[in-house]
Amino acid sequence: MKEYLILDGYNVINAWPSLKKNADVDLEGAREELAARMAEYSSYTGKNIIIVFDAHLVKGNNGSKEVLRGVKIVYTKERETADSYIEKAIMSIAKTNRVVVATNDWAEQQMVLGGGATRVSVRELIIDFENIKNKIKIKTSKTKTEKDILSTRIDPVLLRKLEKLRRS
Template sequence: MKTRWSVASQKHLLVDGANILHTWPELRALLRRERTAAQARLMSELSAAHDSEGVRVTVVFDGSGAELEVTCPGGLQTFAVVRTPRGMTADDFIERWVGRADEPAACWVATGDVGEGRTVAALGAQWITPDQLAAWTRRAAGGLDAKLAGRGRENDRKWQRRS
């Protein structure tokens, strides 16, 4: 019997972390100097999609430990960083997640690996390229900026009415 992982019906963005770090030029340059800073920058970029669109985000890296490691930066369970155990690649994890998802079509996988992209698409997920992911995060950041500016104007009007 196949174990099913419960995945909410909302859109779930699964990111092949190492692939994106090596594909986005600004992250690739930073990666050469400081891996931790490059990973933090990737998380920051992805947080725009998470925060402005309510997208669940999971960034997956190849790990080297004995067990699967999951952390939730900022304490939000809807934004996770996964490091696979030794012997399991990020691709393996992503494929298993999509294959066991209740709604594979709600999974969006970001990778520049054509073979991986085709595999997850065959499993029912949406495959997006690193360039498509970059465009998405820019749009999301722009939408978030607009929302914040609108709230700032609204707060200003409320304060003016109170004065």
């Protein structure tokens, strides 16, 4: 069973303080930053991430989908809200997979629960993301320390020979 995390894109951006601040200046940059954060999140958790952005007020918009750093990004078509897209996605994905939706929209949270998925608030998502970033930081610093310890255990003569061999 695969796990999916679906984000109501603009809802998440507007509730995530650093992304909101960025969006006030550069909305495209905030969308890209959200995708980058979710790519990192996905690589650690193994979850499939779908970010849905409203484009329902854009005249003649046929909608679009793209994959950016392993994250599926959806822009809804004209007259289709992110909520309605997410509802349809839940109905098809949740039949055979675990689906979690990140949003602060109360009405959408009720729809999510009724559709067989679970929900997390944006605050919960931020906390989970920060915890994962800390785990990655600890893991990488531990790996670096282990490498440093290994180099102190090897005979200096052998270490120079290995270094010479590596460089040739």
